[in-house]
Amino acid sequence: DTGVSQDPRHKITKRGQNVTFRCDPISEHNRLYWYRQTLGQGPEFLTYFQNEAQLEKSRLLSDRFSAERPKGSFSTLEIQRTEQGDSAMYLCASSPRLAEEETQYFGPGTRLLVL
């Protein structure tokens, strides 16, 4: 069990550029989540997949954000036309679909800085 991995770990971009982040969940975890964390705050929910189906999206996920999980394994989060307010740590988590355990396991995060 290699844990949740995220790539890249750091990204610096200029305002207006598009960025894409990747998340590889723990194998056989069918639930995958994206969160965003800014300084002094706890992680805030963005979106949630069960297998390849995107079941919930937060109002934080504006039209510039899109997430996919095409084969029910890895997921990508794309931000189009980045803004300085998008600067944050983007966290991915996964969990197994077990009624007894709903623990989410987090990856190391991707830190985005928009200049």
Next chain:
Amino acid sequence: DQQVKQNSPSLSVQEGRISILNCDYTNSMFDYFLWYKKYPAEGPTFLISISSIKDKNEDGRFTVFLNKSAKHLSLHIVPSQPGDSAVYFCAASGPRGSTLGRLYFGRGTQLTVWP
């Protein structure tokens, strides 16, 4: 709307003593609670959880207590060690079995354990 609150942004404890971190929640539909530990530039690491059907869960030096009537939970660390110094996040989810899997996080408490 902060549904999970950690009102103490920081806590300082001497090595060997007990650390008590507190968390309050407002949503009575929450039925699963978790504590995560986070080091700078890393993702949150799962520590311990508790279901609403229990009032205590223990794992080594870590014990979580849940008081449903007060909508309050606490994490006890005994004995505290310098390596425990990190930001601790309280999180909640529910109701069990729903398709809504998001976690709601508090803003975190910075624990410092000094020798």
